[in-house]
Amino acid sequence: QSALTQPPSASGSPGQSVTISCTGTSSDIGGYTHVSWYQQHPGKVPKLIIYGVNKRPSGVPDRFSGSKSGNTASLTVSGLQAEDEAEYYCTSYADNNNVLFGGGTKLTVL
Amino acid sequence: QVQLQESGPGLVKPSDTLSLTCVVSGYSIINGYHWGWIRQPPGKALEWIGSIFYTGDTYYNPSLTSRVSMSVDTSKNHFSLRVTSVSAADTAVYYCARGYQYFDSWGQGTLVTVSS
Numbered sequence: 001q002s003a004l005t006q007p008p009s010a011s012g013s014p015g016q017s018v019t020i021s022c023t024g025t026s027s028d029i030g031g032y033t034h035v036s037w038y039q040q041h042p043g044k045v046p047k048l049i050i051y052g053v054n055k056r057p058s059g060v061p062d063r064f065s066g067s068k069s070g071n072t073a074s075l076t077v078s079g080l081q082a083e084d085e086a087e088y089y090c091t092s093y094a095d096n097n098n099v100l101f102g103g104g105t106k107l108t109v110l
Numbered sequence: 111q112v113q114l115q116e117s118g119p120g121l122v123k124p125s126d127t128l129s130l131t132c133v134v135s136g137y138s139i140i141n142g143y144h145w146g147w148i149r150q151p152p153g154k155a156l157e158w159i160g161s162i163f164y165t166g167d168t169y170y171n172p173s174l175t176s177r178v179s180m181s182v183d184t185s186k187n188h189f190s191l192r193v194t195s196v197s198a199a200d201t202a203v204y205y206c207a208r209g210y211q212y213f214d215s216w217g218q219g220t221l222v223t224v225s226s
Contacts, residue, residue: 003155034211045205046205047216048212048213051212051214057214089156091156091158091212096172098172099158099171101148101157101158
């Protein structure tokens with residue numbers, strides 16, 4: 001199975017909202033509710049920010065939200081802040097006990 | 111608070127076997143959760159390698175399953191990864207993490223370079 005498809009880049013100004021898409025198939029995103037998102041700053045360890053499509057771990061600001069429609073999942077960052085500038089990865093559980101990652105999206109805060 | 115720490119050689123020769131261990135502290139592996147390995151080649155995306163339950167049940171990335179094996183040692187509260195017949199394409203930062211469908215705690219990562 002191929003990796004999930006994310007746009008390579010996204011951007012927004014401070015205070016704005018930005019949405020990052022993650023497209024898969026009915027064998028992964030479309031077939032399960034196990035979509036998660038990670039934030040990774042340069043040289044740092046990935047951090048879980050969304051799991052189970054739209055759940056936030058303790059300590060993650062509610063500016064981060066997740067959703068899913070059909071074979072596409074989305075991460076929305078509201079009220080953009082400078083520290084949100086990072087790489088974002090989506091993942092999904094997939095058929096045959098597989099786990100797929102997206103190619104990553106670099107979010108730039110203008 | 112759970113903490114994970116990877117250990118193992120930073121340099122492996124082509125065609126050799128890569129072996130890494132992840133020591134878990136602050137949480138007993140037998141209390142539940144799957145435990146996984148994820149890697150990230152320099153400048154590239156994350157890739158799931160596999161996950162293991164404390165019972166020894168394993169789940170591997172289909173693209174790597176022929177070269178990957180994982181094990182768990184509950185007495186030492188650690189789990190391990192082996193990748194056989196490595197090549198330059200296996201050069202990456204290797205992370206251990208807690209989870210399977212999602213990963214909520216990560217180790218700091220260890221860079222493994224495959225080179226002669």
